[in-house]
Amino acid sequence: MSARDELLRKCLDYFLKHGVANLSLRPLAAAAGTSARMLIHHFGSKEGLIAAVMDQVRARLQSSFEPLITDASKRKPGEIMLGFWKVVTSRKYRPYLRLLFEVQILALQNPRRYQRYLIDTSATWLRLIRRALPRDKSNAVMATLCLAVVDGLTLEYLATGNLSRTSKAIDIFLTLLRKQK
Amino acid sequence: MSARDELLRKCLDYFLKHGVANLSLRPLAAAAGTSARMLIHHFGSKEGLIAAVMDQVRARLQSSFEPLITDASKRKPGEIMLGFWKVVTSRKYRPYLRLLFEVQILALQNPRRYQRYLIDTSATWLRLIRRALPRDKSNAVMATLCLAVVDGLTLEYLATGNLSRTSKAIDIFLTLLRKQK
DNA sequence: GCGGACATGTAACGACTGTTACATTCATTC
């Protein structure tokens, strides 16, 4: 593993802990056991560093959702949504989701700087959900609703830490979906 | 209207445009036609300024949702949710919602600084929705779900600007709710 | 042993940060 990769890993850890909104090179460098000088040297600029780290975030998340994607055709929609919810609320991925939401919100206020990190986020997830739903004319809208439910409940879970109530809400939603047919 | 109130109004406008994450006194002062010196003089500190502005945001939002709250008992749950959706997606309130989401996300990474601005946000809305739903044992969880739907769809709407698709998703959700009974 | 590319440390640059000291104006009150 190259020195740059090692550094990238430590930077990712720091991002997951401290977010990206108020990121400052010197404290990050100190935590990673190096200097701001070296961060710029390896990543070109602060922008480049953020891009590299966020690419890493996206890669890790995508690999985590890969099983859900590949097995999508063999499962019921409800199972897939529950699978999503399990990953999204696991302690391991909590900081990742926090980071994703942070970038999404920052992009709302500062599109020029952050919007590029959103390219895949919403569209990819929407596409995935659409594949798991019946291919009728309401497919796109229904996928929008399912994504919104997971998003909204994830946000509520991150804010309050109340896993029980939010998980029950997912269950109710899946019940509504079943009764619909 | 006192000079402070006038200043506060201009600061609020600036917050709605530029957010709070990367707020800097000097550009804000320039936009408000004053100096950083005077901002500190009137509000004590940057912290005090943010608190004053966010209080203003909360007050304006609450007054906007007041009709929905007072008439809640006379309407069907679906109507109330649609009313919420109308307010939340109106051009006028778009920047307010952006700001609210921003503060919520910032609070996730920096609770000490921002959590106080969240005190009412989630709990108040949840309480309101609960009052509009049947008082059965699933009341709290159902309210959680409804709030998450509005939250998730609002976020999607803010990010993509696609009002048609997100509005249709709300409609589908309300249809699911009606079929449930 | 030598040269050359790369890694790294030190220190600094200029810009920007919130905040404050000092001076001045202005209106009001005794």
Place this chain on the structure above:
DNA sequence: GAATGAATGTAACAGTCGTTACATGTCCGC
């Protein structure tokens, strides 16, 4: 009319920011 206190302008403080110039070290191919 003098005095007092608030409003405001100017300039600076000490600190942090991303970035860079310069020097030193370190390792590899020849």
